[in-house]
Amino acid sequence: MLSHEETKILCETNAGTPMGELFRRFWIPVLISEELPEPDCTPVATKILGEDLLAFRDTNGKVGLVSAYCAHRHAKLFWGRNEECGLRCTYHGWKYDVNGNCVDMPNELAENEFKDKVKIQSYPTKEAGACIWAYMGPKELEPAEIPYLEWARVPDSHVQVTKRLQENNWAQATEGGIDSSHISYLHNSDLDNITPSTADKSPVMQIALRDFGFIEAGRRVQPDGKHYWRIRPVMAPSFMMIPSSDKPDRNIGGHVWIPIDDTHCWAYTMTWNATRPLTQEERDKNLEGYGIHCEVDKNATRWDLNISSAWSPIRNLDNNYMIDRAVQKTGTFTGIKGIGEQDCSIQESMGGMSPRWEEHLGTSDRGIILFRKMVMGLARDLMEGNEPELAHAPEKFKVRSTGFTIDADADWIAEAEKHMVSTV
Ligand code: FES
Ligand SMILES: [Fe+2]
Structure with a gap:
């Protein structure tokens, strides 16, 4: 038997909760590799540990796991174009690479260099065991390898x-x-x-x-x-x-x-x-x-x-x-x-x-x-x-x-x- 408070500690995993932080110390499976079968394929909107995320495989086959939302005005990137090594929001064309960097901002003047200041949340990924794994914790604590399961x-x-x-x-x-x-x-x-x-x-x-x-x-x-x-x-x-x-x-x-x-x-x-x-x-x-x-x-x-x-x-x-x-x-x-x-x-x-x-x-x-x-x-x-x-x-x-x-x-x-x- 657990108390109400203990049950919350066991179960709740949003960022900042004790169990949520524990999960954020391990590499964990976030998708099955077949969900992103080929470069530039349809992205996948998913939710992990209470976070709305978007997974996509870029032109080089690299998998990005980024915020589900565009940094501009919070449109869902799921509707975006997966093209030329990035995911482009279909609202005003802002484009993000697998690391969450905004690499193109076509509706703004280039000389403003605004895009260089914009980034969305991204998490590192690896592939093993027919799965895509992610590490969602502090960068400096990232384990070098996934578990030898x-x-x-x-x-x-x-x-x-x-x-x-x-x-x-x-x-x-x-x-x-x-x-x-x-x-x-x-x-x-x-x-x-x-x-x-x-x-x-x-x-x-x-x-x-x-x-x-x-x-x-x-x-x-x-x-x-x-x-x-x-x-x-x-x-x-x-x-x-x-x-x-x-x-x-x-x-x-x-x-x-x-x-x-x-x-x-x-x-x-x-x-x-x-x-x-x-x-x-x-x-x-x-x-x-x-x-x-x-x-x-x-x-x-x-x-x-x-x-x-x-x-x-x-x-x-x-x-x-x-x-x-x-x-x-x-x-x-x-x-x-x-x-x-x-x-x-x-x-x-x-x-x-x-x-x-x-x-x-x-x-x-x-x-x-x-x-x-x-x-x-x-x-x-x-x-x-x-x-x-x-x-x-x-x-x-x-x-x-x-x-x-x-x-x-x-x-x-x-x-x-x-x-x-x-x-x-
Ligand atoms: S909301 Fe995505 S480019 Fe404007
Ligand atoms: Fe069972």
Whole structure:
């Protein structure tokens, strides 16, 4: 349980808030690279950490992430012309480069040199893991590298990233991703048969602190007495990997949740394989909402949030997530198709920013409690002038999730460590 004040510290991420400043110390994904597919393509209006931004790929292929608004009279640059290494406002023709510099001001006399005094906000970007990343913090504190997350280091052929706009705060979504016990319920897709995840519906949660954050381990006793362990690395500020298997060539899934504003977030979902390219069939299935990916309308606009392509889930609150009550009676626990959609239905139902002061947390919520402690501790430290070391230690993110079944008396930590070594 958190107080009103603590909930605000956890959830609010506009500039100047403790958590907002913490996010502004890390490189974070802000778009999927395919959203800007080629030089001089259509720009994307987006919102990150409460800031209205415009992303565009210039003639040389460089990505700019700049203020969504023209410095002249606040017109939206989204309607602009992306041409000759800059984005030109269609109101009076002012033009900006990827660094936010005004490089042309055709409606003013050149001898006034007014354009040299005008600049809009811009943030540095990098591309990795099929994503465009940005650093939105103080220039002098910019980390040299993005985190060495496995999915961000494999070739683009080995990774697929999708995202969805979620109608709730980033921390609520992250807590949903950390919460291991819900998979026996919310994601039970076969009421008639027992799976390793549903054999034991009262999993025991174990936590192990690590220098990237912590691992949450869910233990489920199987009918033969063995223990099925699901091992989930959780990294500040909001990176997580879904428990996978112990096969070296396994596909692995993960998420990162990026605040849009205090009551909306981007839920990024990635699938990768460290040893081989993903097949076209795997990619097509993910786009159809397979596994942890959501089926979305990439081009849906959300101008109420100043977002030009919202990746809105097809099954959403407006259509009751297309819940099938007959299926809910006999087939699946929810009657809602898709793991991501099941998560949305519940996480969005908790409100834009769920009232943590009304909760009753149990032992199954240990991971959530620790997550809050971790990020709120980092945010408070930062407010006291202590910068997060993790932001400058990208190698600490080199880890992968796992999952395995072992004898009841076997050492789960030792087994987990064997399979959590990142090979890229
Ligand atoms: S408002 Fe953009 S050039 Fe005038
Ligand atoms: Fe879930």
